[in-house]
Amino acid sequence: MEPIKFNYEYSNKLRIGFIGCGAHAYRNVYPTFDYAPIDLVAVCDLNQERADLYKNRFGAKSAYTDYMEMIKKEDLDAIFIVLNFDKNGHPIYPKIVPDILKAGLPVWMEKPLAYTTKEAEELQELEAKTGQTVLVSNKRYFxxxxxxxxxxxxxxxxxxxxxxxxxxxxxxxxxxxxxxxxxxxxxxxxxxxxxxxxxxxxxxxxxxxxxxxxxxxxxxxxxxxxxxxxxxxxxxxxxxxxxxxxxxxxxxxxxxxxxxxxxxxxxxxxxxxxxxxxxxxxxxxxxxxxxxxxxxxxxxLGQLYNKNLFLQGMVQSVNHFAHAVLNDRKVERATLSDAVHLxxxxxxxxxxxxxxxxxxx
The missing domain is CATH 3.30.360.10 (Dihydrodipicolinate Reductase; domain 2)
Incomplete structure (x- = not known):
């Protein structure tokens, strides 16, 4: 395993937009960017006040309430997406991820992928059709x-x-x-x-x-x-x-x-x-x-390996995705295919x- 580099040590970074400004993302995803080649360009949330708060807290340049507006206006390399569930307790990702893939952007997303195999397989087909890559952050792969x-x-x-x-x-x-x-x-x-x-x-x-x-x-x-x-x-x-x-x-x-x-x-x-x-x-x-x-x-000791972000593989997941996209290759773990099987x-x-x-x- 290669030693971790701090964000400021990278000369080449992935310009990303982040959809979702919730508590889980605040605790477990945004902080990983300190240890990855990530440039947080913009954030998006239905609540403008919350989007502005996250923009200021994590150093993004812009905040949006419409993710398609963010994608159209910003020069992005990839999208991170962390959302809650709908009123029925079903994941929302199958309704949003297709728009991102069709826009020509790779996706790092939280799990669970979908409520039905049909939804999951439709996303898998779209990933293949668009030629993009999706990492579904089932963290035990990391x-x-x-x-x-x-x-x-x-x-x-x-x-x-x-x-x-x-x-x-x-x-x-x-x-x-x-x-x-x-x-x-x-x-x-x-x-x-x-x-x-x-x-x-x-x-x-x-x-x-x-x-x-x-x-x-x-x-x-x-x-x-x-x-x-x-x-x-x-x-x-x-x-x-x-x-x-x-x-x-x-x-x-x-x-x-x-x-x-x-x-x-x-x-x-x-x-x-x-x-x-x-x-x-x-x-x-x-x-x-x-x-x-x-x-x-x-x-x-004040080591990175005893931080929860590393013990649970969150930093490793983000780095695996970022380096894959920067080097124009597919992710090898926590793939969309893996998530379909789950x-x-x-x-x-x-x-x-x-x-x-x-x-x-």
Missing amino acids: YPTFVKAKQILESSSFGEAASVTGRYPLTLTPFDEKLGERTGLHWFLDICHPMSGIHYLMGDVKEMMFIEHQPSGNVQTLLKFKSGAIGNLELPSTQADTSPLERYEVIGNKENVVIDNAIRLAYYRGSKGSGEYGKAPHYIGDNPLEGPVHWEPEFS TKIFDAYKNNRSGNWITIE
Whole structure:
């Protein structure tokens, strides 16, 4: 991984317009520009007062309430877009991103991509037609723990990943027999969080089957991957608020990796001390250098790596997009294709009763 450069150290920067002046963008996206080749030219929000506030706070030159006016008037290289949901709890991106792509601009956008696979696939088709590139910031493609775990999984010693186990708290609403689908899934759209991490490590899902507990909304899901690997994902909506949010473990050939609470990574390898069963005198391997490895950040020093913007991969996501556009290449992670696959997973929960195997086309 290359060292981070500060914004002022870049001579060539991406001129961007930013659509959306909300709290999430304020906390987690605008601040990343301090560490990326980004020149914030203009901001846009339906609320002019808020747009002006963000313009002044983050150093943009102009503020708009109409994003198409911004695109027409400003000389932009790309658009960042972070929006809330509509009154039905559905993502707004499918209504706006097409205008941006047709205007000939690449897009960095927040997740979730869409409420239906049809909407997601239409955006994918438009991306291909316009020749633009879209990064959907499912951030687990950029978490330092996931990136390192991916590197381990691809090593010859780990062997082919055989299985994965994941846990992330989400609530699945009951299936509505009259409508033939589930409703009220606004927050269940966050299935893109655990599934993006699993997808990054394991590849595309081929089939899945889930069972649910109602009224808690807790879910257990079995997964079959195109690679032949298997897995399960637990969605315990009623876990304690004080519990670490998520945990993942991938098993290979006598090795495994564990990502705990997003920031701790353990790599288990090697063997315990020699000796026949029942008589082994110690549990530390004969060669300690072949034993397990544990990584976690320290929070004592003023380092970038212990900032939340880096721990959650937000700066890395922005940099991946910016450098791709500046060098006229496609993004390689958190692609629109990746997000379409995640939307298909969401659709599988939304449109199906539990207890049946579902093919993910």
